[in-house]
Amino acid sequence: MAVREIITPQNAILRKKANKVTNFADPKLQTLIEDMVETMHDAGGVGLAAPQVAITQRVIVIELPDDEESKEEYGENAGVLFVVINPEIVKASEEMVEGVEACLSIPGYFGKVDRHVAVTVQGQDRNGKEIRIKSRDWLARVFQHEIDHLNGVLYIDHAKEVWKASEMEQGETDEVADENTVSETTDGNTPSS
Numbered sequence: 001m002a003v004r005e006i007i008t009p010q011n012a013i014l015r016k017k018a019n020k021v022t023n024f025a026d027p028k029l030q031t032l033i034e035d036m037v038e039t040m041h042d043a044g045g046v047g048l049a050a051p052q053v054a055i056t057q058r059v060i061v062i063e064l065p066d067d068e069e070s071k072e073e074y075g076e077n078a079g080v081l082f083v084v085i086n087p088e089i090v091k092a093s094e095e096m097v098e099g100v101e102a103c104l105s106i107p108g109y110f111g112k113v114d115r116h117v118a119v120t121v122q123g124q125d126r127n128g129k130e131i132r133i134k135s136r137d138w139l140a141r142v143f144q145h146e147i148d149h150l151n152g153v154l155y156i157d158h159a160k161e162v163w164k165a166s167e168m169e170q171g172e173t174d175e176v177a178d179e180n181t182v183s184e185t186t187d188g189n190t191p192s193s
């Protein structure tokens with residue numbers, strides 16, 4: 001396993017539509033998944049999409065934190081590793097919710113983004129088996145953020161407002177800086193993905 005470099009929008013790969021994975025027997029796919037998990041952990045993020053490590057394949061990994069506070073917030077999803085290949089949103093709630101997001105590819109920035117409160121994601125697991133995941137709240141937000149990455153879309157494209165962490169009030173900066181790599185709760189902490 002290895003930590004890979006996370007690319008920024010200066011690298012055009014981040015804007016490419018990623019390709020469907022078809023060969024699950026390719027050992028490179030398993031290495032990619034392992035490396036993505038390690039890279040996500042190393043960066044303190046809660047999600048990562050393959051284009052962020054310059055691989056144009058439809059692979060995402062998500063893991064919400066599992067400290068006590070997060071367990072209260074995320075319930076059974078806290079600390080669960082989701083690896084989804086070729087993920088697709090097959091159902092989305094009409095209800096939208098605003099939240100603050102950050103992205104490991106756009107360090108130092110935050111933005112307010114409307115997302116569906118709940119989405120059902122269909123795809124394959126790392127061995128190619130069909131899976132279907134129902135998600136809501138923060139997990140649903142991270143799924144939407146990561147699946148956007150597979151289409152070359154960044155949260156700043158549809159954010160209602162984007163700001164630099166350094167432009168925030170000192171108090172706010174402390175709050176977000178402390179928590180942006182840890183968890184999001186209803187009072188507005190912001191993980192990166």
Ligand code: NI
Pocket residue numbers: 102103104105145149192193
């Ligand atoms: Ni991101």
